[in-house]
Amino acid sequence: xxxxxxxxxxxxxxxxxxxxxxxxxxxxxxxxxxxxxxxxxxxxxxxxxxxxxxxxxxxxxxxxxxxxxxxxxxxxxxxxxxxxxxxxxxxxxxxxxxxxxxxxxxxxxxxxxxxxxxxxxxxxxxxxxxxxxxxxxxxxxxxxxxxxxxxxxxxxxxxxxxxxxxxxxxxxxxxxxxxxxxxxxxxxxxxxxxxxxxxxxxxxxxxxxxx
Amino acid sequence: xxxxxxxxxxxxxxxxxxxxxxxxxxxxxxxxxxxxxxxxxxxxxxxxxxxxxxxxxxxxxxxxxxxxxxxxxxxxxxxxxxxxxxxxxxxxxxxxxxxxxxxxxxxxxxxxxxxxxxxxxxxxxxxxxxxxxxxxxxxxxxxxxxxxxxxxxxxxxxxxxxxxxxxxxxxxxxxxxxxxxxxxxxxxxxxxxxxxxxxxxxxxxxxxxxxxxxxxxxxxxxxxxxxxxxxxxxxxxxxx
Amino acid sequence: xxxxxxxxxxxxxxxxxxxxxxxxxxxxxxxxxxxxxxxxxxxxxxxxxxxxxxxxxxxxxxxxxxxxxxxxxxxxxxxxxxxxxxxxxxxxxxxxxxxxxxxxxxxxxxxxxxxxxxxxxxxxxxxxxxxxxxxxxxxxxxxxxxxxxxxxxxxxxxxxxxxxxxxxxxxxxxxxxxxxxxxxxxxxxxxxxxxxxxxxxxxxxxxxxxxxxxxxxxxxxxxxxxxxxxxxxxxx
Numbered sequence: 313x314x315x316x317x318x319x320x321x322x323x324x325x326x327x328x329x330x331x332x333x334x335x336x337x338x339x340x341x342x343x344x345x346x347x348x349x350x351x352x353x354x355x356x357x358x359x360x361x362x363x364x365x366x367x368x369x370x371x372x373x374x375x376x377x378x379x380x381x382x383x384x385x386x387x388x389x390x391x392x393x394x395x396x397x398x399x400x401x402x403x404x405x406x407x408x409x410x411x412x413x414x415x416x417x418x419x420x421x422x423x424x425x426x427x428x429x430x431x432x433x434x435x436x437x438x439x440x441x442x443x444x445x446x447x448x449x450x451x452x453x454x455x456x457x458x459x460x461x462x463x464x465x466x467x468x469x470x471x472x473x474x475x476x477x478x479x480x481x482x483x484x485x486x487x488x489x490x491x492x493x494x495x496x497x498x499x500x501x502x503x504x505x506x507x508x509x510x511x512x513x514x515x516x517x518x519x520x521x522x523x
Numbered sequence: 524x525x526x527x528x529x530x531x532x533x534x535x536x537x538x539x540x541x542x543x544x545x546x547x548x549x550x551x552x553x554x555x556x557x558x559x560x561x562x563x564x565x566x567x568x569x570x571x572x573x574x575x576x577x578x579x580x581x582x583x584x585x586x587x588x589x590x591x592x593x594x595x596x597x598x599x600x601x602x603x604x605x606x607x608x609x610x611x612x613x614x615x616x617x618x619x620x621x622x623x624x625x626x627x628x629x630x631x632x633x634x635x636x637x638x639x640x641x642x643x644x645x646x647x648x649x650x651x652x653x654x655x656x657x658x659x660x661x662x663x664x665x666x667x668x669x670x671x672x673x674x675x676x677x678x679x680x681x682x683x684x685x686x687x688x689x690x691x692x693x694x695x696x697x698x699x700x701x702x703x704x705x706x707x708x709x710x711x712x713x714x715x716x717x718x719x720x721x722x723x724x725x726x727x728x729x730x731x732x733x734x735x736x737x738x739x740x741x742x743x744x745x746x747x748x749x750x751x752x753x754x755x756x757x758x759x760x761x762x763x
Numbered sequence: 764x765x766x767x768x769x770x771x772x773x774x775x776x777x778x779x780x781x782x783x784x785x786x787x788x789x790x791x792x793x794x795x796x797x798x799x800x801x802x803x804x805x806x807x808x809x810x811x812x813x814x815x816x817x818x819x820x821x822x823x824x825x826x827x828x829x830x831x832x833x834x835x836x837x838x839x840x841x842x843x844x845x846x847x848x849x850x851x852x853x854x855x856x857x858x859x860x861x862x863x864x865x866x867x868x869x870x871x872x873x874x875x876x877x878x879x880x881x882x883x884x885x886x887x888x889x890x891x892x893x894x895x896x897x898x899x900x901x902x903x904x905x906x907x908x909x910x911x912x913x914x915x916x917x918x919x920x921x922x923x924x925x926x927x928x929x930x931x932x933x934x935x936x937x938x939x940x941x942x943x944x945x946x947x948x949x950x951x952x953x954x955x956x957x958x959x960x961x962x963x964x965x966x967x968x969x970x971x972x973x974x975x976x977x978x979x980x981x982x983x984x985x986x987x988x989x990x991x992x993x994x995x996x997x998x999x
Binding site: 688709717759 | 830884888891894898899902909912913915916919920921922923931932935
Binding site: 404 | 531532535536539542543546547619620621623626627628763
């Protein structure tokens with residue numbers, strides 16, 4: 313895969329919830345292979361900042377731009393370049409893992425055969441559990457499946473909200489490896505976290521604090 | 524996703540909803556049990572009217588529990604059934620947190636189209652089961668057959684169009700369940716007036732086709748206008 | 764300045780006086796035509812119960828237009844939201860007044876306070892539409908932007924049933940309401956025109972004034988709520 317230049321830049325982003333001001337003047341730029349950590353205490357607005365980056369939420373002030381191959385992407389279609397793992401984004405409990413993968417794959421215009429599916433599941437340590445319903449999964453297994461679905465289209469930008477949530481030591485290793493792979497592939501990864509160990513995965517930290 | 528059209532996305536959502544529905548049967552089950560109970564209640568309540576004759580304004584003797592009345596009550600039943608089950612498809616996406624995942628993956632218009640298709644399918648299935656049962660239990664006749672089918676079909680589709688957009692609105696609020704019926708039923712009342720007016724035409728012999736076509740245009744027009752406005756405004760409902 | 768408010772007071776007083784003393788008793792109405800005098804209040808109320816909806820829709824559309832536009836000023840968004848909500852509340856009020864005055868007239872004229880006349884049916888459903896709009900607004904307490912956006916969407920979509928109620932339903936069903944007497948000026952006697960037209964003007968001014976009062980009180984309440992939140996933030 314050829315390495316396209318990726319530039320994700322936030323300029324003076326500020327957001328408020330109702331009348332409550334969350335943060336102001338958040339600016340940063342992330343380029344190929346960079347891993348950025350967004351840090352801040354609970355309720356500081358890390359999750360909303362990730363949503364703004366994904367284009368799911370309009371910021372009250374400032375803007376976020378994603379340039380790929382030096383061309384600006386349309387904010388309305390930005391989400392196709394993005395993978396997102398977040399506690400707020402659930403998968404379908406009544407469907408099996410494979411059905412979930414197929415469904416979200418179809419939405420992105422991708423189709424997988426049996427061998428591909430098996431390899432993807434094995435990659436996140438869910439070998440042989442593909443035809444189990446997600447509702448019967450443990451929370452750690454659900455988190456692994458979310459990782460699988462977030463990266464299966466090899467997104468230019470991966471957003472991770474509380475990356476280590478519900479994961480055991482082995483699961484955390486998988487995430488660490490995944491971030492390393494993405495760094496090698498020139499992709500951008502942004503994580504919102506409070507854990508010092510996870511912050512170590514990043515090249516730089518951006519503190520988010522209430523004004 | 525660029526070359527992924529919203530038609531393909533909405534069909535994928537429709538298939539996903541159908542698959543989930545065959546597993547859980549929440550919407551169909553809720554509406555089925557609801558409308559069957561309502562059917563029994565109506566039949567029981569109207570037993571006393573069997574054979575009672577009334578004089579209408581022109582002095583003719585007509586049965587009190589007549590076809591027009593039966594048809595009107597069938598539509599009241601279907602309206603409430605729609606409001607018992609059709610909120611499910613939006614509410615569970617919001618409640619289980621899958622709505623945010625869909626927002627990342629889908630165009631809003633595709634979500635609307637998929638949900639509308641699913642709700643219409645479920646409501647058509649329910650009305651396909653309930654209507655013959657209702658006809659057997661109350662002795663309602665179909666009258667002019669083509670008109671009967673046209674009214675049933677256009678009415679069901681318009682009904683699901685209203686219920687779908689109101690469900691989408693109500694799912695974004697707290698105390699969704701209480702709100703859904705209270706916000707949606709006033710809008711449905713207007714549609715119900717139109718449907719009842721058209722249904723009456725099933726049982727009146729009329730020479731001119733206009734007498735049949737005009738009430739149907741009223742129903743179809745209502746549905747088309749609701750769908751158009753809903754599709755135009757859906758992203759305001761769906762996105763944050 | 765508020766000269767027009769004084770003018771409104773004089774005009775309204777004239778309408779009340781004129782309804783009983785200038786207009787002659789109309790032929791064909793009950794109680795030697797006295798019953799017909801209620802139309803000076805009933806008809807403007809009935810007209811404003813639908814006009815209010817159009818006003819509310821106008822501001823709802825404006826709100827959504829602003830949301831879709833590039834520069835989202837919080838003040839402009841709030842202004843259109845409050846105006847839309849206020850028009851709905853006034854519509855509800857005029858709807859109730861029109862229903863009550865209409866029912867009194869029906870009781871005197873047709874011998875029964877409720878006849879399921881299509882226009883009576885329409886106005887009751889209209890009342891329900893207003894009520895469900897206000898109900899929808901109560902369901903959003905913390906997030907006022909979401910409340911504004913979703914109620915605007917509801918207002919725009921519910922335009923379809925309202926249009927059907929105002930124009931289609933009364934024509935589909937047979938009505939007892941006189942459509943010609945008032946919509947055809949030639950059939951209306953001079954003494955009626957002398958009161959009815961000023962009455963329309965008076966109700967228009969009343970509507971505008973009520974709008975202004977309610978919108979500014981809503982804005983003040985919202986500003987106070989924001990100030991309190993800010994004070995709480997500062998204390999933390």
